[in-house]
Amino acid sequence: MKLSKSDPDRQAAIDRSLTLELVRVTEAAALAAASWRGKGNEKAADGAAVEAMRAEMGNVHIHGRIVIGEGERDEAPMLFIGEEVGGGDGPEVDIAVDPLEGTTLCAKNQPDSICVLAMAERGGLLNAPDVYMHKIAIGAGYADGLVDLDASARQNVTALARAKGVPVSEITACVLDRPRHAALIDELRMSGVAIKLISDGDIAGIIHAVNTEDTGIDIYLGSGGAPEGVLAAAALRCIGGQMQGRLILDTDDKRARARKMGITEPNKKYLIEDLASGDVLFAATGVTDGSLLAGVRYRRHSVRTNTVVMRSWSQTVRWITTEHRRG
Numbered sequence: 001m002k003l004s005k006s007d008p009d010r011q012a013a014i015d016r017s018l019t020l021e022l023v024r025v026t027e028a029a030a031l032a033a034a035s036w037r038g039k040g041n042e043k044a045a046d047g048a049a050v051e052a053m054r055a056e057m058g059n060v061h062i063h064g065r066i067v068i069g070e071g072e073r074d075e076a077p078m079l080f081i082g083e084e085v086g087g088g089d090g091p092e093v094d095i096a097v098d099p100l101e102g103t104t105l106c107a108k109n110q111p112d113s114i115c116v117l118a119m120a121e122r123g124g125l126l127n128a129p130d131v132y133m134h135k136i137a138i139g140a141g142y143a144d145g146l147v148d149l150d151a152s153a154r155q156n157v158t159a160l161a162r163a164k165g166v167p168v169s170e171i172t173a174c175v176l177d178r179p180r181h182a183a184l185i186d187e188l189r190m191s192g193v194a195i196k197l198i199s200d201g202d203i204a205g206i207i208h209a210v211n212t213e214d215t216g217i218d219i220y221l222g223s224g225g226a227p228e229g230v231l232a233a234a235a236l237r238c239i240g241g242q243m244q245g246r247l248i249l250d251t252d253d254k255r256a257r258a259r260k261m262g263i264t265e266p267n268k269k270y271l272i273e274d275l276a277s278g279d280v281l282f283a284a285t286g287v288t289d290g291s292l293l294a295g296v297r298y299r300r301h302s303v304r305t306n307t308v309v310m311r312s313w314s315q316t317v318r319w320i321t322t323e324h325r326r327g
Contacts, residue, residue: 028056029115030285034296038109049099061090068096112290118234124278140240210241233275238310
């Protein structure tokens with residue numbers, strides 16, 4: 001997927017084709033999940049998205065390998081870590097998927113349920129175990145290391161406010177609304193910042209934190225899934241921003257699983273480039289209406305999907321609305 005100096009036009013054409021194929025994969029998953037939207041069945045919604053994504057991926061011209069998926073081989077029937085996917089007739093790539101980010105959001109028809117996929121050159125995505133990860137993210141244009149996982153929440157928001165030239169009271173932090181974040185939320189509120197609590201979907205939450213001008217969110221803090229952290233880093237490779245993550249390996253079993261995946265530094269602080277490197281493509285299609293994407297819309301003679309697709313090589317972000325004819 002790297003640009004070939006000898007034939008740049010041909011290489012660019014291959015990349016553009018893969019971008020559109022990626023969109024079709026997330027669209028298929030979103031269309032399948034939307035049929036379960038608001039019906040209270042998380043498992044059925046997730047299963048439909050997984051099956052549709054796996055089927056459509058078989059049409060993509062790649063030698064693909066799942067590095068972030070639905071679990072290990074003995075835990076998931078498809079899209080499991082290590083599974084070979086794609087048509088087998090294209091570039092060798094690593095793939096990270098979250099077929100239905102926000103299964104509860106979809107089941108309850110609440111905002112920001114999305115279908116997500118990232119693709120990178122072979123070896124370009126961290127093969128992370130399905131554990132929690134401490135995360136912090138801000139937008140682009142700040143000095144490297146302005147915020148840091150090893151600093152307190154108060155220190156981070158104070159440093160960010162100083163860099164922006166505003167009082168701390170004008171900073172808005174995005175945090176997953178979880179009992180484990182009670183102390184973090186208290187510290188932020190005592191610091192004087194506003195908090196945007198989200199019930200699920202920290203991929204979208206991190207993207208919102210780097211798109212401050214559009215969202216009003218300045219920083220993302222807290223812990224969420226490590227697979228979602230890798231997917232968010234893939235998006236940030238394309239749109240810019242800063243992010244740090246650290247795996248939470250707090251049991252012998254988790255540390256053993258991490259070692260099995262090649263992780264030898266359990267306390268390592270990962271930067272974006274450690275999580276996603278090389279030429280990266282990222283796509284997400286909305287299932288329910290949200291602040292990032294509109295959800296699937298059923299019309300009289302068609303179904304409409306909305307997708308964002310990003311590419312690190314060209315630093316492009318495309319918003320694609322597709323009409324799928326019914327019947």
